[in-house]
Amino acid sequence: MAIVAVAGRKGGIGKSTIVGNLAAEFDAMGRTVVALDADPQHSLLAWARQGDGLLARCVREVSGRDTLRSQARKAEKETDIVLIDTPPGMPEVAYQAALAADLMLLPCGPSPLDLFALKEALALSLRARAERRSKKPRIRLVPSKVLLTTNLGRSLESSLKTMGKKVLPHIGQRVVVAEAVAGGLTVAEYAPNSPARDEFRELARAVDRILRR
Numbered sequence: 001m002a003i004v005a006v007a008g009r010k011g012g013i014g015k016s017t018i019v020g021n022l023a024a025e026f027d028a029m030g031r032t033v034v035a036l037d038a039d040p041q042h043s044l045l046a047w048a049r050q051g052d053g054l055l056a057r058c059v060r061e062v063s064g065r066d067t068l069r070s071q072a073r074k075a076e077k078e079t080d081i082v083l084i085d086t087p088p089g090m091p092e093v094a095y096q097a098a099l100a101a102d103l104m105l106l107p108c109g110p111s112p113l114d115l116f117a118l119k120e121a122l123a124l125s126l127r128a129r130a131e132r133r134s135k136k137p138r139i140r141l142v143p144s145k146v147l148l149t150t151n152l153g154r155s156l157e158s159s160l161k162t163m164g165k166k167v168l169p170h171i172g173q174r175v176v177v178a179e180a181v182a183g184g185l186t187v188a189e190y191a192p193n194s195p196a197r198d199e200f201r202e203l204a205r206a207v208d209r210i211l212r213r
């Protein structure tokens with residue numbers, strides 16, 4: 001039904017975390033999900049193999065001669081939602097993802113350096129849109145690892161709004177998010193009633209509304 005890619009040049013801004021937890025939220029909404037791990041570091045696969053949860057069933061490695069684009073399109077035929085986790089600092093992979101995706105999610109952390117990197121991811125997504133001569137991929141920004149107790153964290157959303165793209169609900173920096181990974185689980189499985197869970201659910205609902213348009 002739809003392909004959603006998560007991308008950004010900067011490492012460690014929460015791309016894989018968002019992919020894994022969105023997979024869980026779409027599963028909870030009754031959708032079938034495939035999460036493609038297009039990162040040679042294979043963080044998503046490593047997370048999935050840590051346990052025996054949802055990710056162990058839905059994460060697939062991108063490999064072989066087929067391009068990421070064709071693997072994503074194939075996966076789309078057999079499932080409701082295809083999520084693509086892309087690596088940092090490999091613009092050619094992120095670009096392939098942008099050529100396939102209906103929606104690009106660009107997470108951004110609170111540091112000013114994160115905002116610089118975001119501009120590159122945004123430019124790359126717009127280039128793919130121009131090549132496709134299409135409104136796709138749609139592009140949304142996601143405030144990620146936000147510390148709401150800090151000024152930088154609180155001002156992130158308004159900084160992002162100046163970039164000219166819509167901003168989705170934020171994901172806070174929270175201990176349970178990392179703890180879930182240690183057990184190979186998503187937040188929905190590890191801490192289903194936590195504030196972190198509420199945030200991923202809100203993000204998934206916002207993504208779902210965009211995909212239904």
Ligand SMILES: Nc1ncnc2c1ncn2[C@@H]1O[C@H](COP(=O)(O)OP(=O)(O)OP(=O)(O)O)[C@@H](O)[C@H]1O
Nearest residue numbers: 011012013014015016017088145172173174177178
């Ligand atoms: N919302 C969050 N709260 C707490 N910890 C988080 C959160 N998001 C990510 N992390 C932690 O931050 C680290 C980096 O996150 P993640 O691997 O998702 O980033 P990434 O952008 O995929 O990194 P890379 O660019 O290396 O692939 C991980 O240890 C992860 O557990």
Ligand SMILES: [Mg+2]
Nearest residue numbers: 015016039043
């Ligand atoms: Mg990652």
